[in-house]
Amino acid sequence: MTELSGPDAGRAEPLLCLRRVETAYGTSQALFGVDLDIHAGECVALLGRNGMGKSTTVKTIMGLLRLRGGDVRWRGRSLRQFGAHQIARAGLGLVPEGRRVFPNLSVRENLLATARGPSRRGPCWSLDDIYGMFPRLREREQNLGCHLSGGEQQMLAIGRALMTNPELLILDEATEGLAPLVRGDIWRCIELLKRRGLALLVIDKNLGPLLRVADRHYILEKGMVVWRGTSQALQARPELVRDYIGM
Ligand SMILES: Nc1ncnc2c1ncn2[C@@H]1O[C@H](COP(=O)(O)OP(=O)(O)OP(=O)(O)O)[C@@H](O)[C@H]1O
Numbered sequence: 001m002t003e004l005s006g007p008d009a010g011r012a013e014p015l016l017c018l019r020r021v022e023t024a025y026g027t028s029q030a031l032f033g034v035d036l037d038i039h040a041g042e043c044v045a046l047l048g049r050n051g052m053g054k055s056t057t058v059k060t061i062m063g064l065l066r067l068r069g070g071d072v073r074w075r076g077r078s079l080r081q082f083g084a085h086q087i088a089r090a091g092l093g094l095v096p097e098g099r100r101v102f103p104n105l106s107v108r109e110n111l112l113a114t115a116r117g118p119s120r121r122g123p124c125w126s127l128d129d130i131y132g133m134f135p136r137l138r139e140r141e142q143n144l145g146c147h148l149s150g151g152e153q154q155m156l157a158i159g160r161a162l163m164t165n166p167e168l169l170i171l172d173e174a175t176e177g178l179a180p181l182v183r184g185d186i187w188r189c190i191e192l193l194k195r196r197g198l199a200l201l202v203i204d205k206n207l208g209p210l211l212r213v214a215d216r217h218y219i220l221e222k223g224m225v226v227w228r229g230t231s232q233a234l235q236a237r238p239e240l241v242r243d244y245i246g247m
């Protein structure tokens with residue numbers, strides 16, 4: 001099998017490139033030819049109402065759902081033949097919907113469970129870096145995942161994904177169900193990661209912060225991309241927000 005972390009196959013290509021991606025749950029098709037690009041250092045938002053295919057797109061990228069058609073390319077190489085573990089090791093980090101921290105491991109153990117050596121290209125995250133970004137996690141270092149608040153679990157889920165030293169971080173509803181103050185902490189963290197040059201794919205129900213932080217947006221409707229463009233272009237089209245995002 002080809003080594004995924006080998007030299008670039010196509011430098012001109014975006015970091016991540018989806019072409020005509022189709023995914024199904026059994027006989028029920030959820031994605032109908034999704035095209036999406038993310039360039040190095042770019043922050044891209046994936047928008048759309050409930051059930052439109054945002055999480056399905058993310059799971060397909062991460063190899064958690066099988067591609068039914070089309071292709072996902074990472075640095076110019078098709079990910080078709082690779083499993084979820086290999087895809088994660090290639091530099092794609094996921095903060096999944098619902099957080100999913102290990103409930104019976106401490107904060108420290110959760111962070112170390114996914115820790116990996118530095119990638120050739122990405123920044124290298126240490127425990128101290130994560131605690132520097134989220135001081136609350138240092139205070140809770142010995143507490144079990146199941147004893148954390150929702151906000152602390154979300155910080156831990158982000159920290160855990162960063163400990164894999166990703167080049168692209170995907171956040172699926174990272175501020176969902178959090179108090180406004182904690183939401184603010186998560187947005188500040190996302191902005192910091194962007195400033196550090198990490199490529200980001202962000203799914204969130206809060207359009208205001210997304211318009212500020214994202215370079216480009218894709219709107220999904222019933223498993224299809226119906227619009228793509230910059231924050232400025234989206235702000236000029238309030239009917240898109242009304243019809244397809246409903247925020
Ligand atoms: N495990 C599953 N089995 C069958 N169908 C599913 C499954 N998960 C999602 N779907 C269906 O696939 C479609 C896309 O769902 P998806 O979870 O990707 O939406 P979403 O845009 O992430 O929505 P939300 O904003 O609610 O998270 C929906 O019609 C949904 O009912």
Ligand SMILES: [Mg+2]
Nearest residue numbers: 054055056097
């Ligand atoms: Mg979802």
